[in-house]
Amino acid sequence: MMRNNFEVSDYLSRPRFPKVSPGFAVDSFPATMPLGQFLFEYLYRRGVRHSFGVPGDFALPTFAWLEKSKIQNVTMTHEPSAGFAADAYSRINGIGLVCVTYCVGGLNVLNAIAGAYAEKSPVVVVSGAPGRRDREKDPLLHHKVKTFETQRRVYDEVTVASTVLLDEQRAASEVARCVEACLRHKRPVYIEVPHDMVDREIPIVGISHPEPPKSDPHTLRAALKETLALIRRAKKPVILAGVELARYRTAGLVLRMAERMNIPIAADLLSKSAIPENHRLYIGVYGGAMSSDEFVREYVESADLVLMLGTFITDMSMGFYTAKLDRHRTVLATTERVNVQYHRYDSIQFREFLEAVATARTTPKEFKRSGADGLPKPLTKSERTKALSMANVFRILSLHLDERCCVISDIGDAIFGAAGIRSARQAQFIAPAYYMSMGFAVPAGIAVALAAKKLRPYVLVGDGAFQMTGVELSTAVRLGLNPVVIVLNNDGYGTMRQIREGGFNQITQWNYAKVCELVRGGRSTTVSTNGEFDEALSATQKSNQLSVIEVCVPRGEVSDQLACIAREVRKIRGIGDGQFVRKS
Ligand SMILES: Cc1ncc(C[n+]2csc(CCOP(=O)(O)OP(=O)(O)O)c2C)c(N)n1
Numbered sequence: 001m002m003r004n005n006f007e008v009s010d011y012l013s014r015p016r017f018p019k020v021s022p023g024f025a026v027d028s029f030p031a032t033m034p035l036g037q038f039l040f041e042y043l044y045r046r047g048v049r050h051s052f053g054v055p056g057d058f059a060l061p062t063f064a065w066l067e068k069s070k071i072q073n074v075t076m077t078h079e080p081s082a083g084f085a086a087d088a089y090s091r092i093n094g095i096g097l098v099c100v101t102y103c104v105g106g107l108n109v110l111n112a113i114a115g116a117y118a119e120k121s122p123v124v125v126v127s128g129a130p131g132r133r134d135r136e137k138d139p140l141l142h143h144k145v146k147t148f149e150t151q152r153r154v155y156d157e158v159t160v161a162s163t164v165l166l167d168e169q170r171a172a173s174e175v176a177r178c179v180e181a182c183l184r185h186k187r188p189v190y191i192e193v194p195h196d197m198v199d200r201e202i203p204i205v206g207i208s209h210p211e212p213p214k215s216d217p218h219t220l221r222a223a224l225k226e227t228l229a230l231i232r233r234a235k236k237p238v239i240l241a242g243v244e245l246a247r248y249r250t251a252g253l254v255l256r257m258a259e260r261m262n263i264p265i266a267a268d269l270l271s272k273s274a275i276p277e278n279h280r281l282y283i284g285v286y287g288g289a290m291s292s293d294e295f296v297r298e299y300v301e302s303a304d305l306v307l308m309l310g311t312f313i314t315d316m317s318m319g320f321y322t323a324k325l326d327r328h329r330t331v332l333a334t335t336e337r338v339n340v341q342y343h344r345y346d347s348i349q350f351r352e353f354l355e356a357v358a359t360a361r362t363t364p365k366e367f368k369r370s371g372a373d374g375l376p377k378p379l380t381k382s383e384r385t386k387a388l389s390m391a392n393v394f395r396i397l398s399l400h401l402d403e404r405c406c407v408i409s410d411i412g413d414a415i416f417g418a419a420g421i422r423s424a425r426q427a428q429f430i431a432p433a434y435y436m437s438m439g440f441a442v443p444a445g446i447a448v449a450l451a452a453k454k455l456r457p458y459v460l461v462g463d464g465a466f467q468m469t470g471v472e473l474s475t476a477v478r479l480g481l482n483p484v485v486i487v488l489n490n491d492g493y494g495t496m497r498q499i500r501e502g503g504f505n506q507i508t509q510w511n512y513a514k515v516c517e518l519v520r521g522g523r524s525t526t527v528s529t530n531g532e533f534d535e536a537l538s539a540t541q542k543s544n545q546l547s548v549i550e551v552c553v554p555r556g557e558v559s560d561q562l563a564c565i566a567r568e569v570r571k572i573r574g575i576g577d578g579q580f581v582r583k584s
């Protein structure tokens with residue numbers, strides 16, 4: 001059954017994801033508590049239910065408190081995976097946690113946390129550390145790099161708050177300060193826990209929850225006046241829904257705005273699925289030459305007003321400078337500022353601005369499109385025996401998705417081609433579409449399954465990225481999770497090959513279908529035609545265990561989006577087409 005008559009009221013009545021627990025009374029804590037107990041109780045009350053990590057000797061007392069808490073610990077195979085999992089968990093749950101040991105663990109997880117910072121994902125990093133007494137004479141201790149401060153200083157670059165809990169009196173307020181900053185800014189924070197502090201009884205004092213800031217009323221009024229005048233004048237406006245709508249849970253507001261004014265909505269790759277893709281006003285992913293289709297590209301580029309709401313303007317989301325969005329026909333509203341054409345307004349709260357625009361008086365615009373437009377066509381009989389193209393990988397997957405599915409894309413054609421995923425039902429999508437770190441998707445799949453029990457992860461991962469974090473499937477098996485992992489095997493670094501050919505793009509061919517034997521669980525299959533892939537996906541729906549589908553495509557077979565991006569990158573970097581050798 002197709003479901004295209006989706007309205008905002010419907011969206012709002014059905015919570016999309018579990019909510020972070022609302023504020024709580026500080027006086028509900030006892031006067032004193034052991035530091036470790038307080039830390040994990042505070043995180044639990046702020047919405048954390050799972051922690052991802054790897055222990056180490058400096059972190060063992062912290063892990064012991066974690067194990068005694070209401071938060072479930074998930075020990076992963078390697079810290080980068082723990083970081084990616086915590087990031088994905090945060091995107092769905094509203095806050096996530098990674099627990100590691102000092103430097104060897106903390107620095108291992110740094111790249112994932114950098115990605116969480118770049119893409120605004122609220123992750124709390126808890127790192128075990130040498131004790132207060134250990135530090136007194138500045139000895140050379142194992143895991144120490146330069147000074148005892150090194151790890152914290154490195155983390156200052158990728159977090160909005162950090163602390164080392166060396167003082168009992170301030171420990172509780174420092175934990176609260178960091179966790180509240182994480183929730184407010186939707187960015188990572190760092191809490192270092194010396195091993196000889198974590199069992200100490202600390203006073204629960206000094207916790208404050210400052211009121212969220214308010215807009216300056218004059219600035220808000222002026223920005224609104226200018227924005228509404230543009231909206232009222234526009235004949236063909238369009239909304240470009242950005243990732244902050246997902247992070248700040250404001251997509252419902254924007255849907256209400258779009259419905260009242262009858263304005264179509266496009267997303268970008270980072271924000272894909274922030275707006276339900278089966279909504280009658282949703283028209284697809286816009287990203288210049290990387291757009292999901294010509295309709296959405298043409299519509300956005302010929303619109304007389306583009307309302308960019310919560311949008312990150314990045315080289316990736318703007319299709320490597322192929323996007324055509326001139327300032328004279330755009331309004332850009334984010335949590336940091338509002339730009340109306342050439343004017344910039346600071347001191348405006350994002351939510352207040354959206355609420356005011358959503359409730360302003362305007363007449364609905366002319367826009368009509370059939371709900372089925374842009375949806376993938378079913379496979380015909382004659383197509384079933386044909387070799388899979390990358391375009392058909394995304395098309396066939398789209399035909400199998402519904403509101404119980406969350407697609408997670410890794411870097412490579414898995415993410416570029418994912419612009420072409422479009423389902424008649426409301427499937428979810430997450431991917432590191434700005435920071436673009438390989439290795440994200442398999443661990444993220446585990447986190448999605450834990451964060452939202454009703455969602456089944458559909459992990460799209462290239463053979464190269466799978467070789468980075470694919471063994472994390474062993475954790476999925478241990479926890480009895482059921483991700484569907486689609487390994488896109490094009491014999492190496494296909495994306496790099498599109499930009500510049502060389503022996504450095506060659507990787508070892510693994511027997512990917514054997515991974516289930518290695519991790520002792522799940523079922524795997526290898527496919528290379530449209531029909532085989534379609535059947536493999538149908539089979540996953542009948543089984544509730546890990547499924548690995550190895551999709552074999554020839555070297556050089558790429559989605560239109562990747563071909564396009566690679567062409568642009570070659571142009572920008574001055575790489576001639578001669579260095580791009582298409583081999584099949
Ligand atoms: C951690 C990390 N290392 C290197 C890169 C650079 N990089 C981007 S795509 C890519 C190749 C990906 O290969 P694969 O996973 O097989 O996907 P394909 O491009 O073949 O679709 C590389 C090496 C990256 N983005 N992240």
Ligand SMILES: [Mg+2]
Nearest residue numbers: 462463492494
């Ligand atoms: Mg590959």
